[in-house]
Amino acid sequence: GAVVSQHPSRVICKSGTSVKIECRSLDFQATTMFWYRQFPKQSLMLMATSNEGSKATYEQGVEKDKFLINHASLTLSTLTVTSAHPEDSSFYICSASGAPESEQYFGPGTRLTVT
Protein backbone atom coordinates (compact mmCIF):
# COMPACT_ATOMS: atom_id res chain seq x y z
CA GLY A 1 0.00 0.00 0.00
CA ALA A 2 0.82 3.73 0.14
CA VAL A 3 1.74 4.16 -3.50
CA VAL A 4 2.24 7.60 -4.99
CA SER A 5 2.67 8.15 -8.72
CA GLN A 6 3.94 11.11 -10.71
CA HIS A 7 3.48 11.99 -14.34
CA PRO A 8 5.45 12.59 -16.42
CA SER A 9 8.67 10.99 -15.23
CA ARG A 10 10.72 13.15 -17.56
CA VAL A 11 9.86 16.31 -19.46
CA ILE A 12 11.83 18.65 -21.66
CA CYS A 13 10.37 22.05 -22.43
CA LYS A 14 11.50 25.25 -24.06
CA SER A 15 12.28 28.37 -22.09
CA GLY A 16 9.18 30.50 -21.59
CA THR A 17 6.67 27.67 -21.75
CA SER A 18 4.72 26.12 -18.88
CA VAL A 19 4.73 22.51 -17.77
CA LYS A 20 2.36 20.63 -15.49
CA ILE A 21 3.36 17.74 -13.23
CA GLU A 22 0.74 15.45 -11.68
CA CYS A 23 0.98 13.65 -8.36
CA ARG A 24 -1.51 10.95 -7.45
CA SER A 25 -2.02 8.82 -4.37
CA LEU A 26 -3.16 5.49 -5.77
CA ASP A 27 -4.38 3.52 -2.79
CA PHE A 28 -5.12 6.05 -0.07
CA GLN A 29 -6.66 9.45 0.38
CA ALA A 30 -4.04 12.13 0.82
CA THR A 31 -5.21 14.96 3.01
CA THR A 32 -1.89 16.69 2.54
CA MET A 33 0.53 16.69 -0.37
CA PHE A 34 3.99 18.17 -0.51
CA TRP A 35 6.20 19.32 -3.37
CA TYR A 36 9.98 19.17 -3.18
CA ARG A 37 12.82 19.89 -5.54
CA GLN A 38 16.20 18.23 -5.46
CA PHE A 39 19.43 19.31 -7.11
CA PRO A 40 22.16 16.77 -7.93
CA LYS A 41 23.76 15.32 -4.82
CA GLN A 42 21.73 17.64 -2.62
CA SER A 43 18.88 16.98 -0.29
CA LEU A 44 15.18 17.54 -0.79
CA MET A 45 14.01 21.10 -0.33
CA LEU A 46 10.35 21.61 0.49
CA MET A 47 8.66 24.02 -1.89
CA ALA A 48 5.08 23.98 -0.68
CA THR A 49 2.47 22.12 1.31
CA SER A 50 -1.06 21.72 0.07
CA ASN A 51 -4.22 20.50 1.74
CA GLU A 52 -7.15 19.32 -0.31
CA GLY A 53 -9.43 22.19 -1.15
CA SER A 54 -7.16 24.85 0.31
CA LYS A 55 -4.53 27.19 -1.03
CA ALA A 56 -0.99 25.89 -0.87
CA THR A 57 1.45 27.14 1.74
CA TYR A 58 4.75 28.08 0.13
CA GLU A 59 8.17 28.00 1.77
CA GLN A 60 10.16 31.18 2.04
CA GLY A 61 11.83 32.06 -1.24
CA VAL A 62 9.51 30.00 -3.44
CA GLU A 63 7.56 32.11 -5.93
CA LYS A 64 3.91 31.15 -5.71
CA ASP A 65 3.10 32.79 -9.05
CA LYS A 66 5.77 30.74 -10.77
CA PHE A 67 5.05 27.41 -9.13
CA LEU A 68 1.28 26.98 -9.18
CA ILE A 69 -0.04 24.19 -6.99
CA ASN A 70 -3.54 22.78 -7.12
CA HIS A 71 -4.87 20.09 -4.78
CA ALA A 72 -8.36 19.59 -6.17
CA SER A 73 -9.08 16.15 -4.75
CA LEU A 74 -7.87 13.75 -2.06
CA THR A 75 -5.87 11.80 -4.64
CA LEU A 76 -4.48 14.44 -7.01
CA SER A 77 -2.21 17.45 -6.76
CA THR A 78 -0.60 19.29 -9.64
CA LEU A 79 2.44 21.53 -9.88
CA THR A 80 2.64 23.90 -12.84
CA VAL A 81 5.93 25.58 -13.56
CA THR A 82 5.01 28.73 -15.43
CA SER A 83 7.29 30.56 -17.86
CA ALA A 84 10.02 28.02 -17.23
CA HIS A 85 13.68 29.01 -17.42
CA PRO A 86 16.81 26.84 -17.52
CA GLU A 87 17.41 27.47 -13.81
CA ASP A 88 14.10 25.71 -13.11
CA SER A 89 15.64 22.48 -14.39
CA SER A 90 15.60 20.09 -11.48
CA PHE A 91 14.17 16.89 -10.05
CA TYR A 92 10.70 17.54 -8.65
CA ILE A 93 9.27 15.08 -6.14
CA CYS A 94 5.87 15.00 -4.52
CA SER A 95 4.82 13.23 -1.36
CA ALA A 96 1.49 12.48 0.21
CA SER A 97 0.26 11.91 3.71
CA GLY A 98 -3.01 10.33 4.68
CA ALA A 99 -3.31 11.63 8.21
CA PRO A 100 -1.71 14.16 10.55
CA GLU A 101 1.60 12.98 11.97
CA SER A 102 1.72 9.99 9.61
CA GLU A 103 4.53 9.15 7.24
CA GLN A 104 4.95 10.91 3.94
CA TYR A 105 5.07 8.59 0.94
CA PHE A 106 7.00 9.85 -2.01
CA GLY A 107 6.41 9.66 -5.72
CA PRO A 108 9.12 8.54 -8.15
CA GLY A 109 9.98 12.10 -9.16
CA THR A 110 9.86 14.13 -12.38
CA ARG A 111 13.03 15.24 -14.13
CA LEU A 112 12.41 18.65 -15.71
CA THR A 113 14.84 20.02 -18.27
CA VAL A 114 14.29 23.51 -19.64
CA THR A 115 16.20 24.30 -22.82
Added chain:
Amino acid sequence: EDQVTQSPEALRLQEGESSSLNCSYTVSGLRGLFWYRQDPGKGPEFLFTLYSAGEEKEKERLKATLTKKESFLHITAPKPEDSATYLCAVQASATGFQKLVFGTGTRLLVSP
Protein backbone atom coordinates in the same frame (compact mmCIF):
# COMPACT_ATOMS: atom_id res chain seq x y z
CA GLU B 1 16.50 26.93 13.05
CA ASP B 2 15.96 23.19 12.74
CA GLN B 3 18.98 21.39 11.32
CA VAL B 4 19.84 17.86 10.29
CA THR B 5 23.41 16.74 9.65
CA GLN B 6 24.26 13.32 8.27
CA SER B 7 27.63 11.61 8.33
CA PRO B 8 29.56 10.29 6.64
CA GLU B 9 28.72 11.89 3.32
CA ALA B 10 29.72 8.69 1.54
CA LEU B 11 30.53 5.19 2.75
CA ARG B 12 32.02 2.24 0.92
CA LEU B 13 31.62 -1.21 2.48
CA GLN B 14 32.45 -4.73 1.47
CA GLU B 15 29.56 -7.15 1.40
CA GLY B 16 29.04 -8.43 4.93
CA GLU B 17 30.90 -5.52 6.56
CA SER B 18 28.52 -4.00 9.12
CA SER B 19 28.52 -0.27 9.84
CA SER B 20 26.42 2.66 11.05
CA LEU B 21 25.19 5.90 9.56
CA ASN B 22 24.73 8.95 11.75
CA CYS B 23 22.03 11.62 11.77
CA SER B 24 22.50 14.50 14.21
CA TYR B 25 19.69 16.95 14.69
CA THR B 26 18.75 20.15 16.46
CA VAL B 27 15.07 20.91 16.54
CA SER B 28 12.67 22.89 18.67
CA GLY B 29 10.56 19.98 19.83
CA LEU B 30 10.94 16.71 17.95
CA ARG B 31 7.71 15.30 16.65
CA GLY B 32 9.36 12.46 14.72
CA LEU B 33 12.55 11.35 12.98
CA PHE B 34 12.29 9.57 9.65
CA TRP B 35 14.69 7.43 7.63
CA TYR B 36 14.30 7.04 3.89
CA ARG B 37 16.23 5.20 1.20
CA GLN B 38 16.67 6.85 -2.18
CA ASP B 39 17.93 5.13 -5.31
CA PRO B 40 19.37 7.26 -8.17
CA GLY B 41 16.65 9.01 -10.16
CA LYS B 42 13.90 7.78 -7.83
CA GLY B 43 11.85 9.21 -5.02
CA PRO B 44 12.65 8.37 -1.39
CA GLU B 45 11.33 5.09 -0.01
CA PHE B 46 10.08 5.14 3.58
CA LEU B 47 12.02 2.98 6.05
CA PHE B 48 11.34 3.99 9.66
CA THR B 49 9.79 6.56 11.96
CA LEU B 50 11.15 7.08 15.47
CA TYR B 51 9.32 9.25 17.98
CA SER B 52 11.15 9.17 21.29
CA ALA B 53 14.64 8.67 22.68
CA GLY B 54 15.43 5.03 23.29
CA GLU B 55 13.15 3.80 20.54
CA GLU B 56 14.50 1.21 18.10
CA LYS B 57 13.06 -0.26 14.91
CA GLU B 58 14.31 -3.05 12.67
CA LYS B 59 13.68 -4.14 9.11
CA GLU B 60 15.73 -6.94 7.60
CA ARG B 61 19.39 -5.84 7.79
CA LEU B 62 18.55 -2.32 9.01
CA LYS B 63 18.08 -1.09 12.56
CA ALA B 64 17.34 2.50 13.51
CA THR B 65 17.91 3.96 16.96
CA LEU B 66 17.20 7.37 18.46
CA THR B 67 18.66 9.50 21.23
CA LYS B 68 17.86 13.09 22.17
CA LYS B 69 20.54 14.40 19.81
CA GLU B 70 21.03 11.82 17.08
CA SER B 71 19.85 8.75 15.30
CA PHE B 72 21.84 5.85 13.94
CA LEU B 73 21.00 3.55 11.07
CA HIS B 74 22.86 0.29 11.64
CA ILE B 75 23.40 -1.95 8.64
CA THR B 76 24.25 -5.54 9.49
CA ALA B 77 25.99 -7.74 6.91
CA PRO B 78 25.07 -5.47 4.00
CA LYS B 79 24.52 -6.74 0.48
CA PRO B 80 25.16 -4.92 -2.81
CA GLU B 81 21.43 -4.25 -3.15
CA ASP B 82 21.63 -2.09 -0.02
CA SER B 83 23.62 0.45 -2.05
CA ALA B 84 21.63 3.70 -2.08
CA THR B 85 21.49 7.13 -0.48
CA TYR B 86 20.00 7.06 3.00
CA LEU B 87 18.17 10.20 4.04
CA CYS B 88 17.26 11.32 7.53
CA ALA B 89 14.51 13.87 8.16
CA VAL B 90 12.94 15.44 11.22
CA GLN B 91 9.48 16.72 11.85
CA ALA B 92 9.50 19.45 14.46
CA SER B 93 6.66 20.97 16.40
CA ALA B 94 7.67 24.54 15.63
CA THR B 95 8.25 24.30 11.87
CA GLY B 96 4.71 23.73 10.79
CA PHE B 97 2.49 20.76 10.74
CA GLN B 98 4.03 17.72 9.02
CA LYS B 99 6.95 19.63 7.46
CA LEU B 100 10.05 17.46 7.03
CA VAL B 101 13.56 18.90 7.21
CA PHE B 102 16.01 16.63 5.43
CA GLY B 103 19.71 16.04 5.83
CA THR B 104 21.92 15.78 2.77
CA GLY B 105 22.12 12.01 3.00
CA THR B 106 24.77 9.31 3.15
CA ARG B 107 25.64 7.61 -0.13
CA LEU B 108 26.29 3.95 0.62
CA LEU B 109 28.09 1.66 -1.80
CA VAL B 110 28.36 -2.02 -0.96
CA SER B 111 30.81 -3.98 -3.07
CA PRO B 112 30.48 -7.75 -3.61
